[in-house]
Amino acid sequence: MEKDEMMRRLEAQERLLRFDTVSLSDLRRIGELVAERIISKGASAYIMIRVNGLEVFALSLEGSSANNRGWALRKANIAELNALSSMHVALDNKGRRTLEDIGLSPLEYTFAGGAFPILLKSGLCIGSIAVSGMPSEEDHQSICSVLSEYLGIEAPSLTE
Numbered sequence: 001m002e003k004d005e006m007m008r009r010l011e012a013q014e015r016l017l018r019f020d021t022v023s024l025s026d027l028r029r030i031g032e033l034v035a036e037r038i039i040s041k042g043a044s045a046y047i048m049i050r051v052n053g054l055e056v057f058a059l060s061l062e063g064s065s066a067n068n069r070g071w072a073l074r075k076a077n078i079a080e081l082n083a084l085s086s087m088h089v090a091l092d093n094k095g096r097r098t099l100e101d102i103g104l105s106p107l108e109y110t111f112a113g114g115a116f117p118i119l120l121k122s123g124l125c126i127g128s129i130a131v132s133g134m135p136s137e138e139d140h141q142s143i144c145s146v147l148s149e150y151l152g153i154e155a156p157s158l159t160e
Contacts, residue, residue: 001158003091009156010088016155017147018119022126024056026150027118031057033146034131045133045142048072050080051118051126064133071132075115075139077108083125087113087140087158114139116147 001009019026027049038045044063049056060069075086081104082089090111099106113136118127129147131139141159148155 006091006158007088009158010085010091013144013155014084014088014117014119016153017116017144017151018121018123019151020121022118022120024051027051027127027129028057030129030146030150031059033150034129034142035059035061037142037146038131038134041134041138043134043138045131045139046072048076048130049118050076050128050130053127056127061133068132071110071112072114072130074106074108074110075112075132076128076130078104078110079115079117079128079130080125081109083117083119083123085113085117085140086110086115086130087136090136112136114143116140116143 031047031049034047044061046064046068047059078089079086090113093111099109114132115128115130117125119125129143131142137158
């Protein structure tokens with residue numbers, strides 16, 4: 001998929017996949033659904049959901065490692081900082097600038113897909129959902145597919 005089409009799909013996902021309200025119970029259920037989706041693919045990953053900096057869901061699937069957790073944290077940090085998916089931020093910056101160019105540490109942030117902001121309809125970002133263990137597009141889409149189903153909203157896919 002070409003960059004412009006991918007950016008259009010990412011922007012549509014970020015515009016559509018928003019909550020009127022969301023509870024910690026909702027987010028924990030979303031985390032479980034993401035895990036089920038990943039397991040059904042025969043894949044492995046670390047899944048983390050944060051709200052206001054607090055981890056409200058974290059799960060290491062068989063085969064995941066501390067390295068996956070580190071990637072999830074860096075992806076979540078970039079998504080929450082920008083109120084955009086980490087895939088959007090990575091694609092927007094690819095070949096243009098580095099983390100250091102914008103004053104960010106690669107120990108805390110990354111340009112890689114796999115974290116999606118938890119956005120309210122108002123546009124307020126209250127946290128993120130992060131997945132690390134598969135290719136970036138699959139990490140990203142595993143979150144968006146679950147959010148699309150959970151919210152009952154049809155959103156474009158990056159992998160179909």
